[in-house]
Amino acid sequence: MSEIALAWERAKGITAPIVGSTKIKHLVSAVNSMDVELTLDEVNYFDELYVSHPIIGAINQNPPEGTVVLDRK
Numbered sequence: 001m002s003e004i005a006l007a008w009e010r011a012k013g014i015t016a017p018i019v020g021s022t023k024i025k026h027l028v029s030a031v032n033s034m035d036v037e038l039t040l041d042e043v044n045y046f047d048e049l050y051v052s053h054p055i056i057g058a059i060n061q062n063p064p065e066g067t068v069v070l071d072r073k
Contacts, residue, residue: 002026004046006033011043 009017010033021027038046 002029003033003036004038006030007036007038008043008046010034011038012047 006017019030021030
């Protein structure tokens with residue numbers, strides 16, 4: 001599943017996904033995803049299934065003019 005997910009992101013133009021590998025097998029899976037090529041129909045199918053979720057946390061509390069520094073040292 002992770003290989004398909006990364007291939008789907010790549011097909012949509014995401015070239016630098018955040019991969020938090022905690023095990024070698026996760027890194028191997030990420031590398032193997034480069035061998036997966038999805039058809040346009042497959043990409044569209046996954047797009048239809050995808051449900052976005054709102055961002056929760058500090059980023060949604062920033063003012064419209066941009067991010068702010070909360071702690072200066």
